[in-house]
Amino acid sequence: MSSSPTSSGPTPGSVAAQARGSYDLVLKGGTVVLPDATVQTDVYVRDGLIAAIGGQADAGRTVDCTGLTILPGVIDTQVHFREPGAEANEDLESGSRSAVLGGVTGVFEMPNTRPPTATPEAVAYKLSRAKHRMWCDHAFYVGATVDNADQCGELEKLPGTAGIKVFMGSSTGNLLISEDDMLERVLRSGMRRVAIHAEDEARLKERMDYRVEGDPSSHPVWRDDETALRATTRALHLARKTGRRVHILHITTPAELELIAANRDIATCELTPQHLTLAGEEAYPRLGTLAQMNPPIRSGAHRDGLWHWVSQGMPDIIGSDHAPHALSAKEKPYPASPSGMPGVQTLLPLMLDHVANNRLTLRRLVDMTSAGPQRLFGLVRKGRIAVGYDADFSIVDLKSRWTMEQSWMASRCGWSPFAGQTVTGRPVGTIIRGNQVMWEGTLADKALGEPLRFDATDRPQAAR
Secondary structure, eight states: OOOOOOOSSOOHHHHHHHHTOOEEEEEEEEEEEOSSOEEEEEEEEETTEEEEESSOOOEEEEEEOTTOEEEEOEEEEEEOOOTTTOTTTOOHHHHHHHHHHTTEEEEEEOSOSSSOSOSHHHHHHHHHHHTTTOSSEEEEEEEOOTTTGGGHHHHTTSTTEEEEEEESSOOSSSOOOOSHHHHHHHHHSOSSOEEEEOOOHHHHHHTGGGOBTTBGGGHHHHTOHHHHHHHHHHHHHHHHHHTOOEEEOSOOOHHHHHHHHTTTTTEEEEEOHHHHHOOHHHHHHHHGGGGOOSSOOOOHHHHHHHHHHHHTTOOOEEOOOBOOOOHHHHTSOTTSSOOOBOOTTTHHHHHHHHHHTTSSOHHHHHIIIIIHHHHHHTBSSOSSOOTTSBOOEEEEEEEEEEEEOGGGOOOTTOOOTTTTEEEEEEEEEEEETTEEEEETTEEOSSOOOOBOOBTTTOOOOOOO
16 A cells, blocks of 8 residues: 655644644554545544544644554454353453454444344343443344344334344354245335345255264355355345345355345345355364354355455455354364354454455455445444544554464453464554554453444434
């Protein structure tokens, strides 16, 4: 990325701001990824918002970002923090602590908890549990069920909700919408984009005999390409029929991306760092059941096919699908072992390493982790470094080559498939609404995460 020197004189905006008093914070001397350029400049913050870019002014606190790159705050739109019901694996505090240590400023948390997040009371409970405990900003998906299918339009309007999540195929938890008539009811109830785990439940049941006991490499044979493609095809058909936009999560096959590319008016999609990094031929012999997730890690050819579509600008966002399980459970012989792996803390390091290896540009990564989530889901004041937006920053050292040791991982599950992997690109600081939440692996004194706000649920504050 090219850079230009910091402006030597104050801008008109900074002059006006100085007249009102000094800023709370300045990020000094970093390379800043702005919406239209990447420049070396200073960023000023007041009252939790970006107040000026460039110029010279006083600030109560200075963070020296010389040699570092300042990204808009990374938003992970798919995490499972397991609270309530499976706090031994993860909870809202430990999961969000992992997030900010990895440079993530906001998360969308999934509903397959025990009990599931499927009622207004369950959403309110999660929000209350998150207060003063979650380190990053957050929103909670509401899970679609047979019982609430016709109320999804009201549930998606609840403050602090990311929208409706549908599981078309069985995975961790007991949320399942496997029949077309029920999925159609969900899609007809509401307006916001519906997130879908697209695996065909009928085909999963038909192919259970393809699982080989003790052999996790049979996982993608059981949950094969057709299982994913068939569900995605059904979801797109019903989206077209109902006029409802859908978002297909954790795509694993190039064929799905080709199909979605032909339906961009109604569909968006997500990739995970795991599926862009791991290949089954290497991962299953080395990691065993630690490589097991839904949809599965597939072949190197599949991984290369996903990268082809990244080069075509097709996938919209990156989400980690952070889904931790206790190591004792993961070490059970396949298929008794549960599917899922932690990932929120390693999302940014892995993707920065791909940037370093020229698999994608830094600007494309920013679009898939900041601007993209804002654009798809209507986040308020998030997703870009611009005056008036929340002062959320993921500050990274693009040149740092380091090893992600297990001792760095904060997930309660206590393991990661990427522990011991050496990467280029390291999260140095996490700033949320002007609060320095993490710097060089050290956390702030207290958690300050707040609910994310969305266009669909937000009412602007009235003048006082």
